[in-house]
Amino acid sequence: MTARSVAGYWTGFAVVLALLVAAxxxxxxxxxxxxxxxxxxxxxxxxxxxxxxxxxxxSFGHSAFFGLGMYGAAAALLAxxxxxxxLALLSGLVAAAVVAIFVAYFATRLRDxxxxxxxxxxxxxxxxxxxxxxxxxxxxxxLNFARPTLSIPGLFSIPFTTETLHWxxxxxxxxxxxxxxxITQSPFGMVLQAIRENEPRTRAIGYRVERYKIVAxxxxxxxxxxxxILYAIQNKFAAPDFVFFLVSGxxxxxxxxxxMGTLVGPVAGAAxxxxxxxxxxxxxxxxxxxxxxxxxxxxxxxxxQGLLGFLRRRLNQ
Amino acid sequence: xxxxxxxxxxxxxxHILNGVSLEVRAGEVxxxxxxxxxxxxxxxxxxxxxxxxxxxxxxxxxxxxxxxASHRVAHLGIAWxxxxxxxxxxxTVMENLRTGLDRPGVTExxxxxxxxxxxxxxxxxxxxxxxxxxxxxxxxxxxxxIARAMMLEPKIxxxxxxxxxxxxxxxxxxxxIIDVLHRDGVAILLVEQNVPLTLEASDRVYxxxxxxxxxxxxxxxxxxxxxxxxxxxxx
Amino acid sequence: MGIPVEQxxxxxxxxxxxxxxxxxxxxxxxxxxxxxxxxxxxxxxxxMLGAFVGATALGVTGNFWxxxxxxTLVIAAFGAIxxxxxxxxxxxxxxxxxxxxxxxxxxxxQKYALWQWxxxxxxxxxxxxxQFSLFYLQYPWYRIATAVLSAAIxxxxxxxxxxxxxxxxxxxxMQDRVMAQAMGIPVPLLHTAVFAIGAGMAAAxxxxxxxxxxxxxxxxADFTLRAFIVVVVGGMGNLGxxxxxxxxISLLEAYASLIVSPAQAVIVSFVVLILTLLFRPTGLxxxxxx
Numbered sequence: 001m002t003a004r005s006v007a008g009y010w011t012g013f014a015v016v017l018a019l020l021v022a023a024x025x026x027x028x029x030x031x032x033x034x035x036x037x038x039x040x041x042x043x044x045x046x047x048x049x050x051x052x053x054x055x056x057x058x059s060f061g062h063s064a065f066f067g068l069g070m071y072g073a074a075a076a077l078l079a080x081x082x083x084x085x086x087l088a089l090l091s092g093l094v095a096a097a098v099v100a101i102f103v104a105y106f107a108t109r110l111r112d113x114x115x116x117x118x119x120x121x122x123x124x125x126x127x128x129x130x131x132x133x134x135x136x137x138x139x140x141x142x143l144n145f146a147r148p149t150l151s152i153p154g155l156f157s158i159p160f161t162t163e164t165l166h167w168x169x170x171x172x173x174x175x176x177x178x179x180x181x182x183i184t185q186s187p188f189g190m191v192l193q194a195i196r197e198n199e200p201r202t203r204a205i206g207y208r209v210e211r212y213k214i215v216a217x218x219x220x221x222x223x224x225x226x227x228x229i230l231y232a233i234q235n236k237f238a239a240p241d242f243v244f245f246l247v248s249g250x251x252x253x254x255x256x257x258x259x260m261g262t263l264v265g266p267v268a269g270a271a272x273x274x275x276x277x278x279x280x281x282x283x284x285x286x287x288x289x290x291x292x293x294x295x296x297x298x299x300x301x302x303x304x305q306g307l308l309g310f311l312r313r314r315l316n317q
Numbered sequence: 318x319x320x321x322x323x324x325x326x327x328x329x330x331x332h333i334l335n336g337v338s339l340e341v342r343a344g345e346v347x348x349x350x351x352x353x354x355x356x357x358x359x360x361x362x363x364x365x366x367x368x369x370x371x372x373x374x375x376x377x378x379x380x381x382x383x384x385x386a387s388h389r390v391a392h393l394g395i396a397w398x399x400x401x402x403x404x405x406x407x408x409t410v411m412e413n414l415r416t417g418l419d420r421p422g423v424t425e426x427x428x429x430x431x432x433x434x435x436x437x438x439x440x441x442x443x444x445x446x447x448x449x450x451x452x453x454x455x456x457x458x459x460x461x462x463i464a465r466a467m468m469l470e471p472k473i474x475x476x477x478x479x480x481x482x483x484x485x486x487x488x489x490x491x492x493x494i495i496d497v498l499h500r501d502g503v504a505i506l507l508v509e510q511n512v513p514l515t516l517e518a519s520d521r522v523y524x525x526x527x528x529x530x531x532x533x534x535x536x537x538x539x540x541x542x543x544x545x546x547x548x549x550x551x552x
Numbered sequence: 553m554g555i556p557v558e559q560x561x562x563x564x565x566x567x568x569x570x571x572x573x574x575x576x577x578x579x580x581x582x583x584x585x586x587x588x589x590x591x592x593x594x595x596x597x598x599x600m601l602g603a604f605v606g607a608t609a610l611g612v613t614g615n616f617w618x619x620x621x622x623x624t625l626v627i628a629a630f631g632a633i634x635x636x637x638x639x640x641x642x643x644x645x646x647x648x649x650x651x652x653x654x655x656x657x658x659x660x661x662q663k664y665a666l667w668q669w670x671x672x673x674x675x676x677x678x679x680x681x682x683q684f685s686l687f688y689l690q691y692p693w694y695r696i697a698t699a700v701l702s703a704a705i706x707x708x709x710x711x712x713x714x715x716x717x718x719x720x721x722x723x724x725x726m727q728d729r730v731m732a733q734a735m736g737i738p739v740p741l742l743h744t745a746v747f748a749i750g751a752g753m754a755a756a757x758x759x760x761x762x763x764x765x766x767x768x769x770x771x772x773a774d775f776t777l778r779a780f781i782v783v784v785v786g787g788m789g790n791l792g793x794x795x796x797x798x799x800x801i802s803l804l805e806a807y808a809s810l811i812v813s814p815a816q817a818v819i820v821s822f823v824v825l826i827l828t829l830l831f832r833p834t835g836l837x838x839x840x841x842x
Contacts, residue, residue, distance in 0.1 A: 387733045387734045388734070388736050388737055390734075399734075405723075405724045405728060408724060412720050416735045417735050419721065469735070
């Protein structure tokens with residue numbers, strides 16, 4: 001990238017960041033939470049972009065990572081009193097990692113459609129387990145728990161307000177974005193994209209494609225799990241609905257609508273989808289998915305690069 | 318009857334055909350020689366509508382066919398016998414032939430007639446008519462591929478390296494088949510690596526190099542003068 | 553374990569009945585994949601729509617069989633329109649875009665059904681209410697009828713593919729689309745026709761299944777998932793394989809629900825899928841390529 005476009009990029013980044021920081025101060029309550037939710041779903045979308053957009057492995061399994069991150073955090077928040085934020089983070093990430101290992105194993109042995117279907121089945125397996133194992137997971141009703149405080153035991157303990165929670169989420173998401181961006185722009189990221197473009201050739205050149213795929217899945221799974229943890233903290237409940245493959249489907253929608261392989265695209269896609277949902281709900285109530293679904297399908301056919309897809313080349317040099 | 322004028326074709330970013338011009342008149346056997354990778358197969362595929370030319374014109378009997386869908390090209394009277402034969406392996410020999418026979422406008426009687434004719438010309442196929450295509454030997458599959466093409470009652474057959482991988486005995490059989498088609502008035506555009514066969518079976522020969530036609534002469538001239546062959550094909 | 557033999561036999565019959573209905577759905581799906589490399593995520597929704605249209609037709613005509621035929625034809629036509637509008641433009645693109653596009657369509661169809669017919673379940677009255685004594689149960693004749701009818705429809709499909717006028721063309725196109733087209737076979741038209749056939753078969757299974765379980769707009773997703781599993785286990789594009797796999801998986805699930813709850817019995821199909829993908833990824837019922 002030229003020096004000028006680099007400067008342009010960071011300026012844009014700073015502007016968006018500033019807006020997001022200011023958001024909770026100027027927006028009414030409902031919209032405050034809305035923006036926070038966009039950030040969380042955006043993180044989920046970014047995580048799946050690593051797999052779908054960068055490595056070219058379409059996955060319908062992100063609801064498993066997300067859901068297990070959520071339940072993992074819930075477990076920690078319920079088991080340990082007082083509710084400890086860091087434990088929740090750790091617990092959720094571990095849970096997501098375990099799922100990721102399973103999926104990673106299959107990622108190396110299956111290609112394309114078979115991988116996509118298997119990941120879908122995985123989400124459903126976890127869904128069924130969580131839905132029916134009522135004793136542990138609360139079954140259909142899910143789990144309710146208290147929001148942890150931002151604390152370092154022994155030093156301080158600050159309860160979250162809507163604003164501070166928003167900034168915490170923003171901080172986590174921004175940090176995640178920067179880390180993921182660094183990774184995608186590194187040689188590692190370049191290899192992932194090479195795998196997407198032409199896997200046999202990348203293998204022929206000598207890259208251990210399996211290893212790269214495993215790492216990609218783990219990364220994707222961890223950040224998706226992180227999103228799940230944030231969601232649990234924000235909403236104070238965990239429910240099996242979030243493990244249902246529909247969440248995976250929505251994630252894929254964010255990716256396609258926003259522009260795969262750009263990292264920022266999926267975040268924009270999440271925002272776009274949620275805004276559409278909000279807007280259409282006003283007119284169509286629960287049938288908002290009809291126009292939104294039509295828009296999505298039309299985009300797959302006519303605008304497969306998504307909203308920000310034109311930026312893909314620029315952002316990934 | 319069939320004309321290519323300055324045809325350019327790309328595979329993705331590769332510029333395979335770089336301005337190919339040639340022509341096949343009704344009833345002629347035209348040979349297309351050249352080293353591996355010069356674009357001979359691609360030329361046939363462009364005629365067949367399997368790849369779309371980016372520039373130039375392909376006309377058949379006065380009609381522009383560049384980029385036309387291949388099933389419509391087939392209905393115009395152009396049949397393709399691809400390099401790897403591409404027999405429908407899970408269909409029987411008879412069913413393979415039926416793929417060419419089951420066209421609109423062909424009566425049941427005509428179909429029976431055509432089948433009988435082909436079984437007479439290729440007794441091996443008659444024997445194996447209910448066997449799956451995939452169980453045939455290489456030579457038999459090649460015959461089936463040609464027979465299948467003939468079911469279309471074509472005006473021109475695009476033959477892509479029919480003798481590749483075949484034993485010498487089979488090669489002479491292919492030669493016979495080409496002669497029979499020629500006698501029946503079917504034109505042939507023959508792509509081959511087998512130079513002697515091509516020179517003997519063809520009326521005229523084009524020689525391609527790197528996506529263009531470099532030389533063009535009646536086969537008789539090339540039979541007499543091998544220097545040109547040496548020059549382009551290094552044989 | 554101490555499960556009485558009668559229960560096992562009853563579950564065998566149940567498994568076979570469910571298996572035949574699932575086979576009807578799965579054969580359409582595998583045919584569609586075989587000929588045009590499309591993984592139709594909306595297939596279950598076609599089943600669901602078929603059931604709803606059948607229920608409406610039943611309400612209008614009062615005749616179950618008429619409703620079955622009407623629904624099959626309507627959804628087949630709808631399938632053709634769907635294929636031409638959303639799938640034909642995607643020809644030649646990455647096959648994964650078809651999953652995405654059909655996923656989008658499934659969302660729209662599901663919510664459309666909700667809007668058109670409302671959230672409460674519809675009941676499809678079975679045409680045959682007679683029952684026969686099976687051990688200690690009164691077993692409905694209707695269930696046997698659905699299995700027989702499904703088998704008949706699949707049988708008709710098989711005969712059409714083997715001997716029918718376009719059957720050879722379809723089979724040829726499934727093996728080698730490019731060569732089939734070069735032989736003059738109008739492959740794009742066949743794509744639409746096959747999709748319509750698959751949709752019609754899905755609708756038929758929806759109508760047949762309706763009386764057994766009630767018609768809501770959520771039954772689609774369940775069918776889609778199970779049909780996918782069956783198609784992969786049976787070998788994608790392999791008609792016989794998908795039928796065998798449907799029966800195999802349905803039998804296993806039926807037996808499993810003797811031990812665990814039906815909600816948990818579905819894990820059986822998941823496990824079978826994973827094992828298949830690990831050890832025989834081309835399909836359990838496909839002879840391994842030499």
